[in-house]
Amino acid sequence: MSIEQFSAKGRLADTGEGITGDELQLAARNHGIPLEALRYEVTPPGLHYVLVHYDIPAANAATWRLTVDGCVEQPLSFGLTELRAMGRETVRVTLECAGNGRASLQPRPISQPWVMEAVGTAEWTGVPLADLLRAAGIRKDAIDVVFTGADHGFERGVEQDYQRGLSVSEALDAGAVVAWEMNGAPLPPQHGYPLRLVMPGWYGMASVKWLRSIELIDHEFTGFQNAVAYRFRQKSDExxxxxxxxxxxxxxxxxxxxxxxSRHRFVPAGSVTLQGRAWSGWAPIDRVEVSVDAGVRWHDAKLDAAGNDLSWRGFSYDWDARPGEHVLTVRAHDESGRLQPIEAPWNRGGFANNSAQRITVFVTNPA
Amino acid sequence: MSIEQFSAKGRLADTGEGITGDELQLAARNHGIPLEALRYEVTPPGLHYVLVHYDIPAANAATWRLTVDGCVEQPLSFGLTELRAMGRETVRVTLECAGNGRASLQPRPISQPWVMEAVGTAEWTGVPLADLLRAAGIRKDAIDVVFTGADHGFERGVEQDYQRGLSVSEALDAGAVVAWEMNGAPLPPQHGYPLRLVMPGWYGMASVKWLRSIELIDHEFTGFQNAVAYRFRQKSDExxxxxxxxxxxxxxxxxxxxxxxSRHRFVPAGSVTLQGRAWSGWAPIDRVEVSVDAGVRWHDAKLDAAGNDLSWRGFSYDWDARPGEHVLTVRAHDESGRLQPIEAPWNRGGFANNSAQRITVFVTNPA
Structure with a gap:
């Protein structure tokens, strides 16, 4: 067998092809939020979605180093204790995997097969990324900032450390934090222990875990996870x-x-307060609509008080549940004018799929 | 649609039928241990396998009650504070889901589709179950002990609270604990917050989560999870x-x-120390064999010091990895004389499948 066979290119599932063994292996090790855990405004760590590209690295916080170098006035290197002395901020952030919803696409891109549950909200504590970059001194020739994690593997034939790039302005202006705590405790191994980037508003691929290097470069970053993966495409060669x-x-x-x-739901007839959460990385949520008849009619949900930043917003809708079968669905609007579609357009990677949730409910007669 | 269609009987996958949408939904919400996390002797909570039959219940520790009643001299009811006053013991326990390995069976039982990763080891702190039962006074007519959790749902057409029964002697003699802490912290929601049973040596279905009632009964318990589910069968009607x-x-x-x-592995050529963990609920592990040629030849692994109770035991084997493709496999022996089979016999529920792991490894040439 060749390396090409061990680490094959991406593909689309054939018509009618069930979830494959490779997809199942990923689904068994990564996980989403069980939807009932949307009840928690801040997601407990073991319920927050997890996506690990390669292996969770073995890490020792006592010897961990983070370097900031490249196009800077003064290269820096931090241990955890030194980094903690640089500042401390806590941000509440909703993270979602860019591949959420992929498994329902037709045709289905073969990758981590999320249904709709790859989301979570946590309070991340660390030092603002902008403070670190300014402490190093951003040189005028700096174009992109490259974040490198300690996880290492092959992906579609390319050996790599997990790396992502941001432009200098994205790195400075999005409120990013280099975090060592999640919900007030050290990061769990699967969430990046001992150090990770958290990039509010962006899909999770930007929030590099097990962060060991921040390098400013004088050209556009063309690494795998920016230039090959995580791009909207209709055809593989574009x-x-x-x-x-x-x-x-x-x-x-x-x-x-x-x-x-089946995860179908049984609901006793009567008044039911439907609850949920809505989010957008572009702007705060300003409207949520609920339908209890599969999208024929829509009703405005009541919104909870707006939170800070771009973390999710709770909503509720009082439903008079009558006996029989019903399909519940919901859609979000944000202040940028974006409306969640009933069916999102297809792309080859299965990215950013925000097609509306559908829940089949069997309302039972009163006892 | 009828309740029977909403909550259908179990079935086997058709020949060649890929993993179904229903199975995928379960795989996305439940999760196994990422295999690299076997490096931790005690599994961090978010990496320990989780299987939830229905929903994780909303629970309030301040008002939670556990009752002990039925065939007892003195029915008891405990809040968390009262229960903590009854004693405190910490046990290190390896739990594994009874359905582990199910997804690889031919034909495949349609249920939670574990590959091989439904395991974890934690330190559980609580009061010995035997102390609670003796405090209530076990009457002579007591036959079985029924444990009821707060999770509620349908399963194969039967509405139920999750319930399991043990015989009085199993309940007294297996070292079971009614636990409120996991690894020194309150139980996470998905592991039974605020209270659960932990039954050392038994598959996870016995360790009832969100425990609210212990009832002693004067006959054999015939509830769904003992009499219908979790039984070895070749045919559905036996x-x-x-x-x-x-x-x-x-x-x-x-x-x-x-x-x-693919999760295939790349290993640079040279000396590689293979490591892992082995466990049995019947007796301590006394031998582990490793094969680096797909089971043609077997080599004794070096065992770590034996732990307490029936928690897993570490092992290692030094492998001289030569360039090319290799299939690694491993099998465990325990002091009861049980030997892990290469291929375990099939049963209709896909239970207790302990077929040997196979890892495909591509050893690369030295640089």
């Missing part, structure tokens, strides 16, 4: 458009109780 | 044999680094 901020999406907490296997 | 203790199994930490999609 250059495509970079995936950046999170498209608006709302998810309902499935009401009532589930069937183990 | 009574079958109860699934109880964990069969021996060893897992290697995959060496080198992975391909993102």
């Amino acid at each position: 250059i495509g458009v970079a995936v950046t901020r999170i498209e608006p999406r709302a998810l309902l907490i499935p009401p009532g109780y589930p069937d183990f296997m | 009574i079958g044999v109860a699934v109880t203790r964990i069969e021996p199994r060893a897992l290697l930490i995959p060496p080198g680094y992975p391909d993102f999609m």
Whole structure:
């Protein structure tokens, strides 16, 4: 067998092809948020979605170093203790995987097969990225900032450390934090222990985990995860458009109780307060609509108080549940004018798919 | 649609049928241990496998009650504070899902589609179950002990709270603990917050989460999770044999680094120390064998010091990795004389499948 066979190019599933063994292996090790855990405004760490490209690295916080170098006035190197002395800020951030919703696409891109649950909100504590960059001194020739993690592997035939680039202005202006705590505790291994980038408003691929290097370069970064992966494409041979901020999406907490296997819901007839959360990486959420008849009619949900930054916003809708079968669905609007579509347009990587959730509910007669 | 269609009977996949959407939904919300996390002797909570039958219940520790009643001299009811006053013991326990390995079976039972990663080891702190039962006073007519959780749903057409029964002697003698801490912190929601049973040596279905009731009854418990689910059967209409203790199994930490999609491994040529963990719910592990040629020849691994109880035991094997393709595999023996099979016999529920792990490794030439 050749390296090309071990680490093959991406492909689309054939018509009618079920989820493959390779996709299942990823689904078994990565995980989404169980939808009932949308009840927590801040997601407990083990319920927050996790996507690890390669392996979770073994890491020792006592010896961990983060370097800031390249096109800077003064290269810097930090241990954890030194980094903590640079400042401390806590941001509440909703992160979503760029591949969320991929598994429902037709045809289906073969990759991590998310259904709709690759999201979570946490409070990340660390030092503002802008403070670190300014401490090093950004030279005039700096174009991009490259973040390198300690996770290493092959992807579509290319051996690599996980690396992502941002422009200098994106790195300075988006409120990014180099974080060592999640929800007030050291980062769990799967969330980047001991150090990670958190990039508010952007899909998760930008928030490089196990962060060990920040390098400013005098040209555009063309590494795999910016130039090959994470691009909107219709055909495999086009250059495509970079995936950046999170498209608006709302998810309902499935009401009532589930069937183990189908996850269909049973709800006793009567008044039911439907609840959920909505988010967008472009602008705050300003409207959420709920439909209890599969999208025929839409009703404005009541919004919870707006939070800070771009973290999700709670909503609720009082439903008079009558016996029979119903399909619940929901869509989010944000202040930039973006409206979540019922069915998002297809792209070859299955990125930024924010098609509306549908929950099949069986309302049972009163006892 | 009828309740029967919403909550259908179990079935086997058709020949060649890929993983279904229903299975994928379960795989996206439940998760296994990423195999590299076998490096931790005690699994961090977000990396420990999780299987939730219905929804994670909303729980309030301040008002939570646990009752002990039925065939007892003195029915008891505890809040968390009262329960903590009954005693405190910490046990290190390896838990594995009874359905681990199910997804690789031919034909494949349609249920939670584990590959091989549904395992984890934690330190659980609580009060010994035997102390609670003795405090209530076990009456002579008590036959079984029924544990009821707060999670509620349908399963194969049957509405239920999750419930499992043990015989009085199993409940007294297996070292079970009613736990409120995992690894020194309150239980995470998905691991049973605020209270759960932990049954050392048994597959995870016995360790009832979100525990709210312990009832002693004067007859054999015939609830769904004992009498219908979790039984070894060849045919759907036979009574079958109860699934109880964990069969021996060893897992290697995959060496080198992975391909993102296939999870095949790349290893630079040279000396490689293969490491892993092995466990059995029947008796301590006393031997682990490793093969680096797909099971043609077997070599004894070096065992780490034995731990307490029935928690997993580390092992290692020094491998001289030569360039080319290799298939690594491993098997465990325990002191009861049980040997992990290369291919475990099929049963209709896909339970207790301990077929040997196989890792495909591509050893690359020295640079």
